[in-house]
Amino acid sequence: MQRKLTPYILLVPQIVLTIFFLIGLITGITQSLGVIPAFGLREPTLFYYKEILTKPDMVNSVLYSLRIALFSALFSTAAGVLLCALLVNGCRTKGKMMRIVQLPIIVPHVVVALFAINICSQNGLLARLAYAFGLIGEQQQFPALIYDAGGFGIILAYLWKEIPFIIYFVIALMANIDGKLGEAAVNLGAGKVQTFLRVTLPLCASTISSGFLIIFVFALGAYELPFILGATTPKALPVQAYIQYTHPDLRNRPYAMALNGLIIVISLVCAGLYFILMTRSQKKLAGKK
Amino acid sequence: MREEPEKAVKKRRFMITDIILIMFVLAIILPVAVMLVWTVTERWAWPDLWPQVFSLRALDGIFQRSEVLTKLFASSIIISSAVALLSVAIGTMTARALVLYEFPGKGLVYFLTVLPFMVPATVFAMGVQITFIKLGLNNTVAGVVIAHLICSLPYGVRLLMDGTAAVGARLEEQARVLGASAGQAFFRVTLPILIPVILSAFCMSYIVSFSQYFLTLLIGGGQVKTFTIVMVPYLQSGDRNIACAYSVIFLCITLAVFAIFEKIADRWSRNTDTAFYT
Numbered sequence: 001m002q003r004k005l006t007p008y009i010l011l012v013p014q015i016v017l018t019i020f021f022l023i024g025l026i027t028g029i030t031q032s033l034g035v036i037p038a039f040g041l042r043e044p045t046l047f048y049y050k051e052i053l054t055k056p057d058m059v060n061s062v063l064y065s066l067r068i069a070l071f072s073a074l075f076s077t078a079a080g081v082l083l084c085a086l087l088v089n090g091c092r093t094k095g096k097m098m099r100i101v102q103l104p105i106i107v108p109h110v111v112v113a114l115f116a117i118n119i120c121s122q123n124g125l126l127a128r129l130a131y132a133f134g135l136i137g138e139q140q141q142f143p144a145l146i147y148d149a150g151g152f153g154i155i156l157a158y159l160w161k162e163i164p165f166i167i168y169f170v171i172a173l174m175a176n177i178d179g180k181l182g183e184a185a186v187n188l189g190a191g192k193v194q195t196f197l198r199v200t201l202p203l204c205a206s207t208i209s210s211g212f213l214i215i216f217v218f219a220l221g222a223y224e225l226p227f228i229l230g231a232t233t234p235k236a237l238p239v240q241a242y243i244q245y246t247h248p249d250l251r252n253r254p255y256a257m258a259l260n261g262l263i264i265v266i267s268l269v270c271a272g273l274y275f276i277l278m279t280r281s282q283k284k285l286a287g288k289k
Numbered sequence: 290m291r292e293e294p295e296k297a298v299k300k301r302r303f304m305i306t307d308i309i310l311i312m313f314v315l316a317i318i319l320p321v322a323v324m325l326v327w328t329v330t331e332r333w334a335w336p337d338l339w340p341q342v343f344s345l346r347a348l349d350g351i352f353q354r355s356e357v358l359t360k361l362f363a364s365s366i367i368i369s370s371a372v373a374l375l376s377v378a379i380g381t382m383t384a385r386a387l388v389l390y391e392f393p394g395k396g397l398v399y400f401l402t403v404l405p406f407m408v409p410a411t412v413f414a415m416g417v418q419i420t421f422i423k424l425g426l427n428n429t430v431a432g433v434v435i436a437h438l439i440c441s442l443p444y445g446v447r448l449l450m451d452g453t454a455a456v457g458a459r460l461e462e463q464a465r466v467l468g469a470s471a472g473q474a475f476f477r478v479t480l481p482i483l484i485p486v487i488l489s490a491f492c493m494s495y496i497v498s499f500s501q502y503f504l505t506l507l508i509g510g511g512q513v514k515t516f517t518i519v520m521v522p523y524l525q526s527g528d529r530n531i532a533c534a535y536s537v538i539f540l541c542i543t544l545a546v547f548a549i550f551e552k553i554a555d556r557w558s559r560n561t562d563t564a565f566y567t
Binding site for chain 1 (some may be wrong): 306309315317318319321325335354383387395398400401404405407408410417419428435438442446496500502503517524527533543546
């Protein structure tokens with residue numbers, strides 16, 4: 001009897017915190033459906049969702065954020081996996097190299113925004129280098145990488161932070177597989193590249209995909225970088241949501257929540273995928289043993 | 290004859306790999322180096338590649354208002370350390386429940402445990418603020434700690450689950466057979482072996498808490514000042530020297546905190562053979 005209760009007792013603090021989290025989610029979802037009794041709004045409606053998906057400035061926010069999230073996640077995953085493969089191949093999975101890889105992980109996004117301003121702005125190091133090499137004649141000729149409508153600076157900043165994250169996330173598994181199964185494949189006559197593409201990569205696929213999902217959802221919902229580095233228009237989803245949230249007219253609150261609701265829907269889909277991927281990879285790796 | 294071109298190809302491939310890796314390392318280090326230069330820069334006008342005038346104005350300015358700095362220092366570090374310690378403690382308990390026991394609803398609990406990984410803090414913050422206000426937790430340090438904890442716990446749990454699974458239950462069972470109580474078996478056998486994982490979980494949770502801006506802004510209401518809350522206005526006003534100086538100081542502090550906890554963890558597990566951890 002006691003043993004049956006043990007896991008639940010161990011889970012008490014976790015469950016209390018989870019309840020807090022769920023209250024936040026559920027409040028957000030009900031408010032996005034226009035139900036805020038305190039403001040006299042009682043009837044559930046999909047009106048606010050329709051609005052955010054038709055009003056031009058809101059649609060632009062949605063597309064802008066989706067683009068930033070997709071490009072950041074795609075490029076950092078691709079580059080991260082490639083670099084990871086090079087590191088594993090060169091047996092540099094420990095020591096100094098890993099210390100350097102870990103550096104961006106401990107740097108907060110706010111500081112990464114500072115880096116982007118120092119390096120990529122029209123007064124930054126890249127612009128100065130372009131001038132020094134005679135590529136541009138004056139400051140204004142340097143393309144606006146930050147505060148730009150394309151979100152290029154934001155994506156660059158995410159890449160600086162997330163490529164090392166992917167390496168950190170994947171390298172232990174990749175090194176392990178490469179060491180054991182990779183060697184077997186090479187012994188059986190496969191080339192290095194062939195081994196990587198047909199043995200190592202497929203076995204790391206679920207971990208890599210979950211890394212991709214984590215970055216995608218993070219870049220979709222994070223506030224700091226688009227707030228500091230973003231253009232005046234279009235505004236990123238979370239920035240737009242916060243503007244509506246703090247709008248003096250409290251009836252704008254449901255717009256904020258509908259924008260958040262959109263993020264929740266996308267993140268829940270990703271969370272489902274992540275969960276499936278993790279369970280599958282755990283099974284696969286367990287089966288391997 | 291046939292070997293030579295092959296060798297050349299191999300050599301060239303190594304060269305390309307090296308160049309890519311060197312560029313990667315440079316790309317990581319360059320912004321950090323530029324930040325270090327900015328902290329001691331007075332004037333760095335277009336289009337020079339190196340500052341014209343150096344000075345310690347930014348650092349002096351920060352250290353002169355040492356009262357502000359100490360306060361900020363204390364609140365930032367106390368909040369993040371508290372979050373990290375709680376995350377490790379709760380994470381260890383959750384990990385044990387999820388790894389070593391079978392019970393109905395386990396899949397659901399695991400899903401809910403890792404869910405904050407996937408739902409951005411901004412969404413959670415805007416939804417939960419009203420509840421925090423009702424509970425009187427808004428604008429308080431305790432409220433910020435709870436909010437941060439919810440976001441950093443998934444990292445702690447994930448890492449500690451791997452650790453707990455690797456240690457397994459066998460050693461503890463053996464200790465029990467030899468007459469140890471359940472508590473003794475955990476604290477004297479499993480915990481020392483878990484120390485390296487606990488340390489990573491601590492660092493990860495600390496970083497997640499330390500990096501939060503939006504959540505701190507909303508739940509702390511501007512009353513609870515942490516590093517990020519102080520930084521952002523400087524970034525917006527374009528005061529780069531001060532922003533860089535603050536960043537350098539706080540990154541150094543973070544590294545120092547990690548070093549201290551590594552020492553503590555080392556001392557704690559010194560008498561134990563960690564080779565069991567495989």
